[in-house]
Amino acid sequence: MSDDRWEPPAILLAVDLVILTLRDSRLHVLLVERGIEPYKGAHALPGGFLQHSQEGLVAAAHRELAEEADLDVETLRLEQLGVYDDPDRDPRGRVVSVAFLAIAPRLPEPTAGTDAADAGWHPTDRVLSGDVRLAFDHRRIVADGIERARAKLEHSALATAFCGPTFTITELQDVYEAVWGMPLDPRNFYRKIKKTDGFILPAGSARKAATGRPARLFRAGPREVLYPPMIRPVDSPNGKEPVQ
Amino acid sequence: MSDDRWEPPAILLAVDLVILTLRDSRLHVLLVERGIEPYKGAHALPGGFLQHSQEGLVAAAHRELAEEADLDVETLRLEQLGVYDDPDRDPRGRVVSVAFLAIAPRLPEPTAGTDAADAGWHPTDRVLSGDVRLAFDHRRIVADGIERARAKLEHSALATAFCGPTFTITELQDVYEAVWGMPLDPRNFYRKIKKTDGFILPAGSARKAATGRPARLFRAGPREVLYPPMIRPVDSPNGKEPVQ
DNA sequence: TTAATAGTGTCTATTAGACAATATGTC
DNA sequence: GACATATTGTCTAATAGACACTATTAA
Numbered sequence: 001m002s003d004d005r006w007e008p009p010a011i012l013l014a015v016d017l018v019i020l021t022l023r024d025s026r027l028h029v030l031l032v033e034r035g036i037e038p039y040k041g042a043h044a045l046p047g048g049f050l051q052h053s054q055e056g057l058v059a060a061a062h063r064e065l066a067e068e069a070d071l072d073v074e075t076l077r078l079e080q081l082g083v084y085d086d087p088d089r090d091p092r093g094r095v096v097s098v099a100f101l102a103i104a105p106r107l108p109e110p111t112a113g114t115d116a117a118d119a120g121w122h123p124t125d126r127v128l129s130g131d132v133r134l135a136f137d138h139r140r141i142v143a144d145g146i147e148r149a150r151a152k153l154e155h156s157a158l159a160t161a162f163c164g165p166t167f168t169i170t171e172l173q174d175v176y177e178a179v180w181g182m183p184l185d186p187r188n189f190y191r192k193i194k195k196t197d198g199f200i201l202p203a204g205s206a207r208k209a210a211t212g213r214p215a216r217l218f219r220a221g222p223r224e225v226l227y228p229p230m231i232r233p234v235d236s237p238n239g240k241e242p243v244q
Numbered sequence: 245m246s247d248d249r250w251e252p253p254a255i256l257l258a259v260d261l262v263i264l265t266l267r268d269s270r271l272h273v274l275l276v277e278r279g280i281e282p283y284k285g286a287h288a289l290p291g292g293f294l295q296h297s298q299e300g301l302v303a304a305a306h307r308e309l310a311e312e313a314d315l316d317v318e319t320l321r322l323e324q325l326g327v328y329d330d331p332d333r334d335p336r337g338r339v340v341s342v343a344f345l346a347i348a349p350r351l352p353e354p355t356a357g358t359d360a361a362d363a364g365w366h367p368t369d370r371v372l373s374g375d376v377r378l379a380f381d382h383r384r385i386v387a388d389g390i391e392r393a394r395a396k397l398e399h400s401a402l403a404t405a406f407c408g409p410t411f412t413i414t415e416l417q418d419v420y421e422a423v424w425g426m427p428l429d430p431r432n433f434y435r436k437i438k439k440t441d442g443f444i445l446p447a448g449s450a451r452k453a454a455t456g457r458p459a460r461l462f463r464a465g466p467r468e469v470l471y472p473p474m475i476r477p478v479d480s481p482n483g484k485e486p487v488q
Numbered sequence: 489t490t491a492a493t494a495g496t497g498t499c500t501a502t503t504a505g506a507c508a509a510t511a512t513g514t515c
Numbered sequence: 516g517a518c519a520t521a522t523t524g525t526c527t528a529a530t531a532g533a534c535a536c537t538a539t540t541a542a
Contacts, residue, residue, distance in 0.1 A: 009297035013255050013340060053253035053338045057329045082324055083342050085301045094297045096257060098327050188532060190495065212493025213539040227478055234471060432505060434522065456520025457512040511522070
């Protein structure tokens with residue numbers, strides 16, 4: 001610990017938010033355009049410093065999201081993603097940032113707030129590929145957030161958080177396909193979802209049909225943890241052969 | 245973000261360490277006896293404040309571990325466990341703590357360092373049950389660390405980190421049984437482990453036998469991610485609580 | 489009717505789980 | 516020999532994956 005004359009180090013605490021949503025069956029992340037230096041004009045995750053010593057991290061995250069993107073944030077469930085503390089990650093000095101992850105259903109285009117020149121959804125693949133360049137270490141944070149979402153889709157009912165209050169099983173499959181980045185067999189998916197007790201519940205009668213048979217509607221069920229889990233087809237994990 | 249006359253809040257950053265090991269087939273956690281207020285004399289996780297503004301979190305964790313428990317810490321791989329930021333968690337003021345998790349093979353009894361009156365291994369069940377009371381919110385942190393270890397045993401080769409350089413399959417099973425807290429069938433376990441390519445590699449010939457047939461020796465293989473995963477028998481699909 | 493999507497059924501290869509049988513050491 | 520633990524084998528129920536088939540709407 002410390003002796004009595006020890007001087008607390010000057011370290012700033014910040015929060016960064018990875019907000020993911022689905023638009024046109026593609027995974028998108030919420031980015032702002034930075035209005036101040038450093039990285040002025042560059043894209044970045046919403047976020048900022050804790051404002052006073054009693055402010056909680058989650059409270060700060062909600063505040064920044066409201067300030068920068070004017071999103072209705074009450075319904076978002078923030079989950080701790082990790083701490084980013086590379087001493088050189090911010091040119092202003094030592095900034096330790098706690099990243100949060102949240103999943104949003106289809107939301108209206110956010111309006112720019114005060115601090116950020118612009119806020120909007122960007123396809124995650126354009127961020128990961130480097131086509132959209134992010135300030136600080138935010139690309140890494142986005143990558144970590146996506147990987148977390150992929151993993152959580154396997155073991156939790158997180159997928160329903162991407163959907164509105166009611167949804168079809170095909171819409172739910174769209175979520176899995178977009179986040180996992182791979183196609184799934186609709187028939188096996190349907191069977192697996194319906195056999196997982198408490199994952200989804202019937203919600204009224206059928207609806208929707210630009211064409212084809214109308215789909216039944218469901219809503220999120222009480223089950224949070226999926227057991228057995230949804231299985232993410234092997235893309236190429238750590239060197240396992242397709243078949244022995 | 246901030247305007248130019250904004251005063252940085254006085255927030256202290258700390259690290260806490262959950263070091264788990266196996267002793268007599270029971271899961272143990274490393275605790276120190278606090279030598280200073282608050283909670284002087286109580287058990288607590290090793291940890292402490294960042295000492296200067298350029299010190300990294302992992303570096304601080306290593307330093308504290310060396311100071312307080314005099315453990316050879318070079319081989320420990322620290323993994324971020326989470327951030328604990330309840331404004332009331334420390335009576336001295338606002339202390340935000342980053343917890344790390346590490347798994348240690350059987351280690352010698354640690355010797356007390358300078359800051360801590362005593363350091364030693366304590367069975368985790370006595371911590372979780374409340375028989376051993378911890379300072380601050382450290383009981384919660386230990387619980388989170390154990391749950392993380394349980395989950396990681398399913399999908400990673402973490403179990404080998406509990407073992408020495410070489411081990412038998414039965415010893416590996418002991419790890420799973422102790423961390424998961426449930427018995428496993430040795431024959432099915434044996435088959436499952438051996439069919440997972442790259443999990444373990446043969447290491448010399450047989451050895452060890454107080455009684456019974458000598459077991460073959462193995463060492464950790466290159467595989468880090470287990471696919472398909474080890475399956476934790478369902479005893480209660482305990483839900484994960486949302487991060488506050 | 490056709491087109492298009494929703495939903496069901498069926499077969500097969502794999503595997504988790506239960507547990508018998510055999511191997512190899514010490515006493 | 517008895518005993519204890521390690522290792523292999525075998526049977527069965529469950530299920531992921533592939534895919535044919537039926538159902539229900541709009542045009």
